[in-house]
Amino acid sequence: MSRMIKRSEPADNEVILGILNGSKGILEEIYKAYFPMILQLVVMNNGNDDDAKDVFQESVIVLYDKIKKGDFVLNSKLKTFIYSVCRRLWLKRLSQKSRNTGNITDFEDVLTVEDDIERHEEKDRQFTMMESALGRLGEPCKTIIEDYYINNRSMQEICEKFGYTNADNAKNQKYKCLQRLKKLFFQV
Amino acid sequence: MDITEQIETYLLNEMSADEAAAFERLRASDPDLDQKVVLHEQFIKQMKDYGEHRKLISDMNAIHSSLDIESIKEDVMPFGLKVRTMWRKYRVNGAVAASVALMAVFTTLFSTGYFNKATSIRSDYNALRREWSRDINTKVKRSQNEILQNINATTKEPSAPSLFGGTGFALNTEGYVVTNYHVVKGADSVYIEDNDGNSFKTTTVYVHPSYDIAVLKVTDASFKLPKSLPYSFKKSGADLGLDVYTLGYPKDDITYTRGYLSSKSGYAGDTLAYQVDISVNGGNSGGPLLDSKGNVVGVVNAKQDRTDGASFAIKSAYLLEAIDAIPKDSLGRKVSVNTKNTLASLNRGEQIKKIGNYIYMVKVY
Numbered sequence: 001m002s003r004m005i006k007r008s009e010p011a012d013n014e015v016i017l018g019i020l021n022g023s024k025g026i027l028e029e030i031y032k033a034y035f036p037m038i039l040q041l042v043v044m045n046n047g048n049d050d051d052a053k054d055v056f057q058e059s060v061i062v063l064y065d066k067i068k069k070g071d072f073v074l075n076s077k078l079k080t081f082i083y084s085v086c087r088r089l090w091l092k093r094l095s096q097k098s099r100n101t102g103n104i105t106d107f108e109d110v111l112t113v114e115d116d117i118e119r120h121e122e123k124d125r126q127f128t129m130m131e132s133a134l135g136r137l138g139e140p141c142k143t144i145i146e147d148y149y150i151n152n153r154s155m156q157e158i159c160e161k162f163g164y165t166n167a168d169n170a171k172n173q174k175y176k177c178l179q180r181l182k183k184l185f186f187q188v
Numbered sequence: 189m190d191i192t193e194q195i196e197t198y199l200l201n202e203m204s205a206d207e208a209a210a211f212e213r214l215r216a217s218d219p220d221l222d223q224k225v226v227l228h229e230q231f232i233k234q235m236k237d238y239g240e241h242r243k244l245i246s247d248m249n250a251i252h253s254s255l256d257i258e259s260i261k262e263d264v265m266p267f268g269l270k271v272r273t274m275w276r277k278y279r280v281n282g283a284v285a286a287s288v289a290l291m292a293v294f295t296t297l298f299s300t301g302y303f304n305k306a307t308s309i310r311s312d313y314n315a316l317r318r319e320w321s322r323d324i325n326t327k328v329k330r331s332q333n334e335i336l337q338n339i340n341a342t343t344k345e346p347s348a349p350s351l352f353g354g355t356g357f358a359l360n361t362e363g364y365v366v367t368n369y370h371v372v373k374g375a376d377s378v379y380i381e382d383n384d385g386n387s388f389k390t391t392t393v394y395v396h397p398s399y400d401i402a403v404l405k406v407t408d409a410s411f412k413l414p415k416s417l418p419y420s421f422k423k424s425g426a427d428l429g430l431d432v433y434t435l436g437y438p439k440d441d442i443t444y445t446r447g448y449l450s451s452k453s454g455y456a457g458d459t460l461a462y463q464v465d466i467s468v469n470g471g472n473s474g475g476p477l478l479d480s481k482g483n484v485v486g487v488v489n490a491k492q493d494r495t496d497g498a499s500f501a502i503k504s505a506y507l508l509e510a511i512d513a514i515p516k517d518s519l520g521r522k523v524s525v526n527t528k529n530t531l532a533s534l535n536r537g538e539q540i541k542k543i544g545n546y547i548y549m550v551k552v553y
Contacts, residue, residue: 031251
């Protein structure tokens with residue numbers, strides 16, 4: 001049934017180092033090396049291109065989180081890890097859509113990744129909450145907060161961008177915004 | 189200064205050593221403050237995580253859109269999968285399209301009368317009853333109305349023109365008339381009209397659809413029963429080449445046509461009928477097919493389209509069989525058939541003159 005996918009894979013150590021260093025090139029390498037495998041898995045099991053994309057991207061996020069947390073121990077090939085995560089995620093989706101009773105055509109070895117996926121789902125919930133809180137925050141608060149905390153802009157830059165007379169004004173505004181964001185976030 | 193700002197400055201290590209020490213002391217003595225610091229730290233981290241997460245997704249989307257997904261798919265998929273995915277995707281549409289097509293076909297067939305049981309199912313088999321076309325209908329109606337207005341006469345005949353017509357002929361001296369089943373099929377009422385234009389109401393007393401035979405009985409009191417019939421019915425089969433003729437009403441006047449018996453089987457080998465090379469038209473249906481001695485050898489009922497000289501007549505033997513099969517109790521007594529022939533020695537012209545009085549136009553409403 002399946003054809004083995006032959007494609008040059010980056011060495012696992014390089015990948016881990018690249019992720020820790022925030023290298024952008026390594027993400028592209030991961031994508032090109034492992035996405036075909038996941039496309040095969042999903043499309044051969046009642047999915048389409050977009051399903052494969054979603055599942056694969058989630059698995060990459062799981063991998064990044066795991067590595068950045070610092071407790072990543074390489075006890076299997078990265079490829080197997082990604083495959084296992086995707087497989088688990090896809091099975092979940094299938095059972096949600098009730099298109100499948102839990103059987104899936106496998107193409108690779110499989111690891112147990114329940115814990116990783118649970119943690120990922122918890123994080124995902126928080127991200128959704130954060131997204132909706134930020135969405136309801138409104139402008140200019142949203143941009144100020146994002147610029148300062150997420151994009152690591154300096155207070156001076158933000159002050160200029162929004163035309164505040166001095167950095168203190170901008171700072172005050174930022175604290176007010178942060179206060180509101182916290183409120184919104186914990187309200188939900 | 190706001191407490192949040194203090195916490196943030198502390199967490200960013202932007203406090204001077206003294207300030208930091210003072211803050212830490214305060215924090216140690218105030219669990220409320222301590223919790224605020226922890227929560228703030230977590231919240232900021234969550235925000236940062238969220239930012240990274242978003243960046244990662246947008247980076248991946250950029251990479252994804254730079255990939256040629258179709259060609260990767262080609263590489264990865266075994267042959268036949270595409271067909272299967274297509275099938276899965278489009279089978280519902282396919283099923284709907286197919287059922288619509290089937291519906292359309294059957295509706296068309298049904299509405300064009302393809303399923304009507306009668307002989308019309310055989311495409312080039314043309315039952316010879318006469319249909320009045322619409323414009324003739326209106327003309328006839330108009331002229332009838334004129335007659336009504338002009339002479340103010342009363343008539344028992346329905347004022348609407350008949351829809352179908354055929355020919356019938358007397359069976360015996362008791363007012364029984366034979367015609368084709370397809371002429372009277374689905375009729376509301378059936379009238380016969382003699383050569384002089386008098387109409388008489390009849391009832392259909394018996395039909396034999398598979399032999400295409402119908403027997404009518406004249407119920408009109410004004411109908412004069414014939415004293416005797418000039419022709420008889422031939423019980424045995426007729427031979428090929430037999431010279432035959434018929435009288436009928438393909439138009440409003442009685443019409444004579446002649447021909448010869450060309451085959452002992454009818455349409456598509458139908459042994460109920462003869463094939464006769466005779467030119468007959470709509471309205472000839474139910475007319476008697478007579479031999480030169482004035483014996484009825486058959487009942488004209490159809491012709492084959494697109495074939496020259498192929499008309500059909502029900503064999504007289506089957507006519508007699510059908511009449512024999514009329515249940516006695518429905519009529520009180522058996523229907524007799526005329527057996528005396530007074531035409532044998534006469535020439536054709538005289539024969540026709542005598543027979544013509546017993547050939548009727550059958551009008552169906």
